[in-house]
Amino acid sequence: MRPAVTDSDTSTSSVFFTWNLRSMMSGQINKAVQSVFKKAGVDIKVTSTSFREAAVTKVHESNPKLSEKLAGLMSHNESTAKKYYLLWEKTKASIEASTKLGKSMRNQDASKKSADESEADVSADFNESETKMRTPWKNEEIRMVKETFNKELKLKTIMLGIVRDKVKNSKQLNGMSPRRVFDRLRKELIK
Numbered sequence: 001m002r003p004a005v006t007d008s009d010t011s012t013s014s015v016f017f018t019w020n021l022r023s024m025m026s027g028q029i030n031k032a033v034q035s036v037f038k039k040a041g042v043d044i045k046v047t048s049t050s051f052r053e054a055a056v057t058k059v060h061e062s063n064p065k066l067s068e069k070l071a072g073l074m075s076h077n078e079s080t081a082k083k084y085y086l087l088w089e090k091t092k093a094s095i096e097a098s099t100k101l102g103k104s105m106r107n108q109d110a111s112k113k114s115a116d117e118s119e120a121d122v123s124a125d126f127n128e129s130e131t132k133m134r135t136p137w138k139n140e141e142i143r144m145v146k147e148t149f150n151k152e153l154k155l156k157t158i159m160l161g162i163v164r165d166k167v168k169n170s171k172q173l174n175g176m177s178p179r180r181v182f183d184r185l186r187k188e189l190i191k
């Protein structure tokens with residue numbers, strides 16, 4: 001099979017081929033990638049563009065000096081890539097600023113956690129909630145959450161740090177996302 005590939009028309013720069021050695025179209029590549037992830041049990045839509053965006057983001061984070069070379073490699077306009085990356089940086093900065101503002105408004109004890117730990121926790125929760133698909137709450141799960149956080153719900157003192165600790169130490173809530181539980185508790189307060 002190797003000679004058939006190397007003897008093919010060299011004017012094209014195809015990387016992916018069908019079983020009969022024809023170049024795959026973009027849609028075929030995406031369907032093949034999604035098929036692999038579906039067979040692996042991953043319910044997140046992954047496309048070839050997802051891989052490209054992940055590569056660009058990783059290079060911008062780890063080695064910004066290579067951004068110009070990467071833009072050329074990916075056939076991107078460097079200024080567009082920088083705008084996209086700047087948007088991501090603004091999102092992260094907004095989360096950090098919002099967290100600090102919330103803590104200062106509630107006069108939380110700063111000695112419980114250092115600022116670096118708090119920012120890392122918020123970023124981890126943000127990334128976790130972005131990547132996991134949300135599923136509807138089951139009545140039994142809601143009951144367990146309300147039972148575990150009964151005191152906090154009555155006092156209306158729902159804070160992510162407390163939720164994180166209780167979820168980690170609770171046998172009933174073991175395996176639940178602290179961010180998901182926090183969001184559910186906030187919804188209960190609004191009712």
